[in-house]
Amino acid sequence: MLIEIKDLVKEFVNEEVVTSVLHGLSFNVKKGEFISIMGPSGSGKSTLMHILGLLDRASGGIYNLEGQNVTTLSDDELANLRNEKIGFVFQAFNLLPRTTVLENVKLPLTYSKNQKQIDERARKVLESVGLGHRLNFFTNQISGGEKQRVAIARALVNEPSVIFADEPTGNLDSKSGVQIMEILQDLNDAGNTIILVTHETYTAEHADRIIKVKDGLIVDDYAVSNKRKAKDGDMLK
Numbered sequence: 001m002l003i004e005i006k007d008l009v010k011e012f013v014n015e016e017v018v019t020s021v022l023h024g025l026s027f028n029v030k031k032g033e034f035i036s037i038m039g040p041s042g043s044g045k046s047t048l049m050h051i052l053g054l055l056d057r058a059s060g061g062i063y064n065l066e067g068q069n070v071t072t073l074s075d076d077e078l079a080n081l082r083n084e085k086i087g088f089v090f091q092a093f094n095l096l097p098r099t100t101v102l103e104n105v106k107l108p109l110t111y112s113k114n115q116k117q118i119d120e121r122a123r124k125v126l127e128s129v130g131l132g133h134r135l136n137f138f139t140n141q142i143s144g145g146e147k148q149r150v151a152i153a154r155a156l157v158n159e160p161s162v163i164f165a166d167e168p169t170g171n172l173d174s175k176s177g178v179q180i181m182e183i184l185q186d187l188n189d190a191g192n193t194i195i196l197v198t199h200e201t202y203t204a205e206h207a208d209r210i211i212k213v214k215d216g217l218i219v220d221d222y223a224v225s226n227k228r229k230a231k232d233g234d235m236l237k
Contacts, residue, residue: 001064002066002193003064005052005061005063006062007025008058008062009060010056022044026218032191033208034185036195036196036203036210037210038198045197045213046166053086053088058071085160085161086162087154087156090151091166091170093139094151095151095154097139100135100139101126101131102119102135104154107154122157125153130149148171148176165194165195165196167199168180168184168196209222
């Protein structure tokens, strides 16, 4: 099992005020699955993604990643594990400005000793998302859809165990959004585990399984019987 979550709880404490956001969530994720986590604003889905992506800690419960209980790790150990095992694709792209496409993708490999290998791997993943011709372009010289492709390439470059995509089509027009979902589908078909966080039913239905979260609880968890395939001209709803 890639991810095992049991009785996960998250509370935020501000002075004497305790706000409970996640209330004992339990579920598993198998290697190679494509899962959508759905929910309205304030449902707790983003908090859940931050915990699963090792960007935040749970207040209680168990989180095993590839058999390792991450709740016992130090901040430095979490950072190292995050860099090795997890790739992120965010709605806002989070690319470095005034920096080339190639340099942005190489960023997660900063501490690698083999610079030649870094360049080769970064070029390869950029070619895989159709950006082999944009290597030396600055991020302010490419379109929104291309920026999200750069973000996907950056998430892939470390060959992570799981890719988290947080509203990856939220800042894109419908055509670019369809293209991004096609890339995510292709990555999953190639064996990559993908966890997509979204509030859009259309986008969620590209996954094999949907977990619905409301008020910090899982209210539904089901397989998608007719997985939607993105096609040019489809409109994101």
